[in-house]
Amino acid sequence: MRQVSCRNCGNRVLVEKYSNEHTSVQWLEESAQVCPELARASDQPFSQRSCSALRDTINDLADAGAVEMSERSYPVPGILS
Numbered sequence: 001m002r003q004v005s006c007r008n009c010g011n012r013v014l015v016e017k018y019s020n021e022h023t024s025v026q027w028l029e030e031s032a033q034v035c036p037e038l039a040r041a042s043d044q045p046f047s048q049r050s051c052s053a054l055r056d057t058i059n060d061l062a063d064a065g066a067v068e069m070s071e072r073s074y075p076v077p078g079i080l081s
């Protein structure tokens with residue numbers, strides 16, 4: 001996995017790519033406290049954990065070939081703690 005920092009809020013995540021469409025993102029910190037965009041979204045009970053700036057950061061890295069494709073065929077569920 002590759003560590004990526006959101007270029008907007010600096011939130012750190014681990015990113016792993018399984019295919020062009022399937023990217024796994026693992027949060028390393030309490031994201032709602034780190035990312036202003038996520039803090040807003042946490043008011044809603046079923047909000048998705050996503051930050052558009054972070055997604056853009058990951059997409060740019062992937063386009064640049066900086067996120068290598070994983071050898072594994074299936075993502076491991078769960079969050080690192």
Ligand SMILES: [Zn+2]
Nearest residue numbers: 006009035051
């Ligand atoms: Zn963010």
